[in-house]
Amino acid sequence: MDGIIIRDNGICGGEPVFVGTRVTLRTILASLAEGATVGDILSDFPSLTEEHLWAAIRFAAASAEEDLPVQQVPTFFHENQA
Template structure:
């Protein structure tokens, strides 16, 4: 999923924190909800302006961020 179509940063919106495009809903808020065990359906109920693809974009963004930040694994001798 290409999350760049749905996630934006604007210094004038939420202090530049990444948000769902056209909203003030931060990725931090949505990731916290997911980590608390909320389902996509729960989140959509709480934030009716969002779509399931918006939430999936947040997950994809987080996954890409982790991939970029993880150090390369050490190779253990045989």
Template sequence: MHERIEMNPQTMGGKPVIRGTRVPVEMILRKLGAGMTAPDIIADHPHLTIDDIRAAQSFAADYIAEDEVVHG
């Protein structure tokens, strides 16, 4: 489903990363949350594409959608 995302215990401790890189999905999301734009992130990581950034966002949205929310 998420062709651009991989999780491998040998890479970044199994955290989801952009396939073929060591760039964690979490880092991309944190940069977006801090106000960076996709072009800013690509400037920092020239091997990434806009599709990689969109894949990170989509992966996170799907992960959250599957997570059980506990109200307390």
């Protein structure tokens, strides 16, 4: 998981956390989704760095890529002619 995010059953019940912290990936993604800025998050969680936040975004993007089907892009479209 990027080497920055780990799962360990002995830490936060096995929920993904940032190495060396008890800050969960879920917490950071929720903060980002609610509109927190990088500065807000780093202020709230001083054990994190900007690289941790980028790792969270990469993790979310990779997860979305696995979970969401890729839409077929039509090669042409038909306009209604009135």
